[in-house]
Amino acid sequence: MTYQDVLETARKNMAPKCRVCRECNGIVCRGEIPGVGGKGTGNAFIINYDYLSKIKINMDVIYENRGQDTSVELFGRKFAAPVFAAPISGLSNNYNGYLNEQTYAEILVPGCIEAGCAAFTGDGAGDNFFLDPLKAVKAAGGVAVPTIKPWAKEDIFHKMDLAVEAGAMAIAMDIDSAGLPLLAAAGKPVNAKSTAELTEIAAYASVPFIIKGIMTAEGAKKAAASGAYGIVVSNHGGRVLDNTPATLEVLPEIKAAVGNAVKIFVDGGIRTGSDVFKSLALGADAVLIGRPYVVAACGGGAEGVALYTRKITAELQEAMKMTGCATLADITTDKVRFTK
Numbered sequence: 001m002t003y004q005d006v007l008e009t010a011r012k013n014m015a016p017k018c019r020v021c022r023e024c025n026g027i028v029c030r031g032e033i034p035g036v037g038g039k040g041t042g043n044a045f046i047i048n049y050d051y052l053s054k055i056k057i058n059m060d061v062i063y064e065n066r067g068q069d070t071s072v073e074l075f076g077r078k079f080a081a082p083v084f085a086a087p088i089s090g091l092s093n094n095y096n097g098y099l100n101e102q103t104y105a106e107i108l109v110p111g112c113i114e115a116g117c118a119a120f121t122g123d124g125a126g127d128n129f130f131l132d133p134l135k136a137v138k139a140a141g142g143v144a145v146p147t148i149k150p151w152a153k154e155d156i157f158h159k160m161d162l163a164v165e166a167g168a169m170a171i172a173m174d175i176d177s178a179g180l181p182l183l184a185a186a187g188k189p190v191n192a193k194s195t196a197e198l199t200e201i202a203a204y205a206s207v208p209f210i211i212k213g214i215m216t217a218e219g220a221k222k223a224a225a226s227g228a229y230g231i232v233v234s235n236h237g238g239r240v241l242d243n244t245p246a247t248l249e250v251l252p253e254i255k256a257a258v259g260n261a262v263k264i265f266v267d268g269g270i271r272t273g274s275d276v277f278k279s280l281a282l283g284a285d286a287v288l289i290g291r292p293y294v295v296a297a298c299g300g301g302a303e304g305v306a307l308y309t310r311k312i313t314a315e316l317q318e319a320m321k322m323t324g325c326a327t328l329a330d331i332t333t334d335k336v337r338f339t340k
């Protein structure tokens with residue numbers, strides 16, 4: 001199976017909601033929610049993708065060769081590359097139902113592990129959105145990150161208990177879900193959480209707790225102050241607020257604000273190993289990738305997911321080779337530049 005095979009099969013299996021475009025850039029699907037697009041004009045998804053293409057990599061192949069090690073340590077574990085599948089839920093209404101919450105997780109979670117990486121799983125209006133993927137998390141020995149919506153405190157604690165019972169290596173919360181139109185439409189709106197509330201939630205977690213949906217230095221400082229292990233710099237793939245800046249644009253100021261106090265993940269429009277390289281150069285410890293993982297799963301099952309993960313890892317390794325980076329720590333800001 002090649003990645004081209006995966007895309008061709010996915011095109012058949014995913015019609016009509018996701019068109020499996022040559023570039024997964026938010027243009028064809030803009031504004032489609034339910035669907036896979038960005039909210040409103042769809043700009044925030046497109047801006048994430050476009051911004052990445054403005055960042056260029058500084059090539060320099062005169063150096064003493066020490067090979068390239070793409071591995072990273074997070075949650076007290078070693079991963080083959082700083083690449084995670086992002087949580088995606090609503091497979092039946094956002095996509096065409098070819099996979100559902102359970103079958104997607106049954107493919108995604110082991111597929112990522114096979115390639116030495118791991119997946120985040122999602123949550124949504126129906127309880128099964130969280131519970132069905134949790135079965136796959138448990139079956140995989142907990143090597144995944146269940147992601148809980150910012151519900152009422154008792155519901156969060158209950159879902160955290162279930163995630164810990166499943167052996168989850170970490171738990172995340174997509175704090176930005178307050179802007180999700182589908183939750184509001186289903187009569188399950190979620191709201192902002194204060195730093196005090198987040199501190200209580202982070203303290204309740206017996207595993208590393210990650211706050212997803214941070215887009216400002218101030219927000220990152222509040223997340224760090226709450227005791228979170230990590231943050232995901234994310235605008236939910238452009239699905240919660242129209243016209244946000246690109247995640248890669250705000251990443252350097254967030255890194256400057258919190259330094260090493262929290263692990264920094266970033267997502268939004270990341271598609272290739274070069275994009276992973278750019279994200280690390282601008283301050284991320286690791287990335288999440290969303291939509292392309294659904295394509296890989298629908299087009300190639302667990303093998304497609306592993307193949308896509310290995311492809312990204314190989315591309316990252318190639319970028320490191322061409323820039324003289326032997327380890328991820330060598331991927332510093334001076335390795336990239338911006339063009340207009």
Ligand SMILES: Cc1cc2nc3c(=O)[nH]c(=O)nc-3n(C[C@H](O)[C@H](O)[C@H](O)COP(=O)(O)O)c2cc1C
Nearest residue numbers: 086087088089094122123174236237268269290291
């Ligand atoms: C259809 C769809 C469903 C999503 N469901 C969730 C979810 O349940 N929880 C969550 O934290 N993020 C969810 N996200 C956001 C992704 O985790 C991620 O932030 C985003 O897709 C990253 O952008 P990318 O798809 O351009 O890589 C969803 C995104 C899409 C497109």
